[in-house]
Amino acid sequence: MLYHDPRLVALYDALNPFAPDTSFYIALADSARHVVDLGCGTGMLACELARRGHRVTGIDPSREMLRVARARPDADRVTWVEGDAQALPFVGAADLLLMTGHVAQVFPDDDALLATLKAARRALRRGGVIAFESRNPAARAWENWTRERSTRRIEAPDGTMVEVWQERHAEPDPGTSGRVAFTTRYRFAEGETLEAASELRFRTRDELTRLLHAAGFAQIDWYGDWDRAPVAETSRELIAVAR
Structure with a gap:
């Protein structure tokens, strides 16, 4: 990203x-x-x-x-x-x-x-x-890139809280390396959500x-x-x- x-x-x-x-x-x-x-x-x-x-x-x-x-x-x-x-x-x-x-x-x-x-x-x-x-x-980190497993709240510079999580689109074949596509979502205090798409190898x-x-x-x-x-x-x- x-x-x-x-x-x-x-x-x-x-x-x-x-x-x-x-x-x-x-x-x-x-x-x-x-x-x-x-x-x-x-x-x-x-x-x-x-x-x-x-x-x-x-x-x-x-x-x-x-x-x-x-x-x-x-x-x-x-x-x-x-x-x-x-x-x-x-x-x-x-x-x-x-x-x-x-x-x-x-x-x-x-x-x-x-x-x-x-x-x-x-x-x-x-x-x-x-x-x-x-x-x-081999550690299969992408398995945690779901909203349920990855959601966290962080403090923005203005003191408001932002909810952040990842949603995986797909994963490599089991046991192999490859590309993983996912989206990171940022939900701000006023309700707006920004999205950023990524792909990692x-x-x-x-x-x-x-x-x-x-x-x-x-x-x-x-x-x-x-x-x-x-x-x-x-x-x-x-x-x-x-x-």
């Missing part, structure tokens, strides 16, 4: 607060001089890294998301770029490139994800690292490994959770740290 509506962008941080994944990526960046946050969203992670002394470039295709990012504390320490992986040749060599928030799943076709991974490889210095996460298809670790190798990454460390636990059948995440 590409966030353009300012009412939905305003809810993004409430739906995606500072969490264990944020801490994982902050720790990973400890020795990196230049960090590129590809798909930086509202800039929470980018600004936190800049506050800690890293040189940071935040790239996102959503102008509305970047408008929020530029208003954050320490935003003046970040270089903001409206765009996607095509902007990478122009931002300078990076020590670490991050794709957080399950960005890797928004690429429905392998060719599109591979092109992004190749662009990332070219943007990294020798020995540089790419890190991202993708939901483990679930890939297995083997599929992601093949794409990373094809992009030129030789060594890949895999984790199944933000505490760096190994990947297990029940792991919700497939977290890749590759060089």
